[in-house]
Amino acid sequence: MNPTSTLSKRLLQAAIEHHATDLHFYPFPKQTDIYFRIHGKRKLFKQIKTEQYQLLLTFYKFTSGMDIGESRKPQNGTLAHYEKSNLYSLRLSTLPVNQRESLAVRILPQTENVALENLFLFPAQFKKLKKWISKRAGLILLTGPTGSGKTTTMYALLQAILQEESYQTITLEDPIEKEIDDILQVQVNEKAGITYQTGLRAALRHDPDILMIGEIRDKYTAQFAFEAALTGHLVLSTLHAKDTLGTIHRLQEMGIEQIFLEQTLIAIASIQLIPLTINKKEQRAAVLELLDETQLKDALKGVDIRKSIPFQSFYHLRKKAFAYGFISEETFHHS
Template sequence: FRPETGQEAQFLASLIEYSIAQGASDLHLLPRHDGSHVKIRVNGELLSRSEPIGSLELHKYLVNRIKVLCSMDITARCKPQEGSFSVPAQEFCCSVRVSLMPTVQGEKAVLRFMGNSKLLSLEQLGFDTETLARLRETADSGEGAIVFVGATGSGKSTSMYALLKKLASSNLSLVSVEDPVELYLPEISQTSVDERAGLDYPTCLRSVLRQDPDVIMLGEIRDEVSAKMAFQAALTGHLLMTTVHARDVREAFLRVFGLGVDAVSLSQSLKMVIAQRLVPKLCERCKVVDLQESNILDFECYKPVGCVICDYTGFSGQALVCESLVLTPDLRESLAISKGEMPSAERLEDSSAYIPYSRGIQSLLRQGVIEKAACL
């Protein structure tokens, strides 16, 4: 990863190591007319500098070095390419997923850092007490599907890994199918999807079901075949955890129905849906009381300022806010006869099994963890 010679290669290694040290989830290398520009995404915010880090010639070298690390075709500059490599660190090995896209100025490279932190437990993730208790109870049942939803980078995979870590001590057969494997766990049989080699989600899932699994983690449901097979597995005595891209619990039903899963199968297999968001946490060192908002809300809340500890952003880290729904017998019955329609907002709000986003946001606001603007 870091060669002994070659200033450009060493510069790329330093840039990647700096991004990891800052807790960045993504590193962007963008070619522009005035040179190569860099952006990093920290705490969900894309940070950039106005000055280029070097010339377009340097940018070409950096991209070629990335291609070498990923074993990509160096000569292919006019087509998208994807790959991955690993960065060794003191306490962990960070996996880097790379996407290259040709632009009019050259190839843009986006590096996503995965597994660049220690594996957290369920208790450390920040779930509210009630959601955490329901998640444990659902997982301990040993069958059915738990679906995590949210935008890219909302912590869905982190939550599933934490749940796998909890189940790993229960003498169970745990397997995962991911694209790619983001964090390596010694207690779990992990398979990384490789569509170029014919190892896609449906193929992996068919084989996994013959491996005597108790718990199946499916990185993402993307197609109709995988969706039907996954929820069928949840009906036959397996615990399934997976993700879909949706903004909230209601939209998750619409997404699964759109993948071809019928209402009856879903009502019988689905146990719990958790929608996640990550919001910036106020820096404990420099946050101050927001007098205007405190007077309006009638309780003490805070706003960001900025200091050397938080790099003058006013924020340090991210807090988890979630919405959750446990499928009760009444909800299962109404879902089975819904003909593929998502539950109404009124029906969810009337259910004691539903916890809205607003409850968690209000709790974090009262604790002084987030600012009022994060509630919008």
């Protein structure tokens, strides 16, 4: 086995043992810093010589199907990695910086099934999410910052529903983050001519009950998600936004007209991960700001729903978590 392949194996093994979600490589002229993202925080893991990093970068670019000769443009690739019989999907992306390229690697476990109840601090919120999925048409959005568990929640939610009901479920993803049995997953690949539009047309011919669109990234995918929901199907998707009201503002900024927001949007769930103080172990759980149909209609009319009784903001949820002793006072004030 060559030294570069051995170095790669050691780094990935260490990242997985530390429960890291990402690896970041920062190249400088002589040394390259390697960071792990663990529980949302970046920690310096080690430094290697930049010559070693260049070999490692070439190795990753080659094995993940990137263009080795291209260093001036950002590139993306995917790799499979096995660690103690567990499968991980690695999502790699390069970024040109100061005549060199930095590399980020997202680690996505494929064989671990997360029970949805274990993701949330308040299980009643999970029950609400499941109720929303019983709707037959419209759009449900899961929102939050990067690394807050939007996609994990969406996958876990779909799996929980499919255990109870036999729904024909089709996903359109770029890229597919986790392969799941009983779901038809379509990889969007613009180069190969599989756009969201062509993927949707093909998916609709398969008579789906539920459509999942990986992520709303821009005006194009936003319009697309709303059009898909207007076909009379239930559509699930994710979006980067701070909270539920921020989600509405982002959709309006993306040019979605008020009438489509009113007619198509069923509910919004915004996710925030908070560090727990249980058993002195470092672990996190999700709290959800939930905006259902009634509150959504009020919010779209300009009513300040933060003053309405059923709506629980992130501040209210953290206050509740602090009162129950789940989180520290510092977390309550600074999350």
